Amino acid sequence: MSARGVEWSQQAGGRGEGVTQTDNAAVALQDATVAFRLADARTYTAVENATLTVADGEFVAIVGPTGCGKSTLLNVAAGLLRPAAGAVRIFGAPLDGLNPQAGYLFQADALFPWKTAIDNVAIGLEIAGTPRSEALSRAQGWLETVGLGAFAQRYPHMLSGGQRKRVGLAQVLIRDPKILLMDEPFGPLDAQTRQIMGNLLLQLWSAHKKAVLFVTHDLEEAIALADRVVIMSAGPSSRIVGDWRIELPRPRDIFEIRLTHDFHTLHREIWAVLREQVMKAYGQVA
Numbered sequence: 001m002s003a004r005g006v007e008w009s010q011q012a013g014g015r016g017e018g019v020t021q022t023d024n025a026a027v028a029l030q031d032a033t034v035a036f037r038l039a040d041a042r043t044y045t046a047v048e049n050a051t052l053t054v055a056d057g058e059f060v061a062i063v064g065p066t067g068c069g070k071s072t073l074l075n076v077a078a079g080l081l082r083p084a085a086g087a088v089r090i091f092g093a094p095l096d097g098l099n100p101q102a103g104y105l106f107q108a109d110a111l112f113p114w115k116t117a118i119d120n121v122a123i124g125l126e127i128a129g130t131p132r133s134e135a136l137s138r139a140q141g142w143l144e145t146v147g148l149g150a151f152a153q154r155y156p157h158m159l160s161g162g163q164r165k166r167v168g169l170a171q172v173l174i175r176d177p178k179i180l181l182m183d184e185p186f187g188p189l190d191a192q193t194r195q196i197m198g199n200l201l202l203q204l205w206s207a208h209k210k211a212v213l214f215v216t217h218d219l220e221e222a223i224a225l226a227d228r229v230v231i232m233s234a235g236p237s238s239r240i241v242g243d244w245r246i247e248l249p250r251p252r253d254i255f256e257i258r259l260t261h262d263f264h265t266l267h268r269e270i271w272a273v274l275r276e277q278v279m280k281a282y283g284q285v286a
């Protein structure tokens, strides 16, 4: 078994097996603390001293109990939230404002209901000044890549949830971002469609090698997809409490990989840490 978990305290010294140590990481959060001002003027510290790197081309999944700050970290990497303390670097450069290298895929659909699938995919290029004919031709190519070549003229309400997710992926990937930020993108889908989308994502990722930061509450999905799985503690002041390198063979089929002995060993090891945090989170709610 080559995969191994490390506690964050070990990583701080740079010895963590699961940590990507690069000055030029696609995403590097250094001691990031994120606090929100509440309506009654109190401050809520969601995340404290989070240090997390995603190397160029690396697939990192963040898992943690509900409300621990997973989306908050993603929003920091997107430049939508500025940490109260700590640094954010994108390919080595300090992030100031929105992250121009990132494409963002949310749980909710972000398609324009009044535009056809092809227009939804083409719009990012059109806004950036690409002539419409070229944008449409490239959008058709991306629809074919995600298996929807014949659905170009359908409006979002004429597509299934999984098909809308495919259009959403094409909409993000056509702009060729170097970093993909994904916030439970397959959350609303049924179990089978989720797995099909996971395999599609892995195919696209291995062909285009983006850095991926993928938020999910589903540990199995995280292990099946990622190069590294990062576990966050229950909030408030959530910390990163574990970082595992997932050295399961690639290319992976996420149906098949879940049946392997190494997958189960990893799952048991990581779940032991995650479970404790999930119980803490529920204890706080109760």
Ligand SMILES: Nc1ncnc2c1ncn2[C@@H]1O[C@H](COP(=O)(O)OP(=O)(O)OP(=O)(O)O)[C@@H](O)[C@H]1O
Pocket (backbone or CB within 6 Å): 036, 037, 038, 044, 046, 064, 065, 066, 067, 068, 069, 070, 071, 072, 073, 217, 235
């Ligand atoms: N704008 C805000 N103002 C105040 N508190 C906020 C704000 N945004 C998020 N929070 C709080 O910060 C914490 C982290 O929220 P976040 O959405 O990052 O959690 P999460 O891990 O993504 O949750 P889930 O798994 O349920 O989607 C939560 O307790 C949330 O209530």
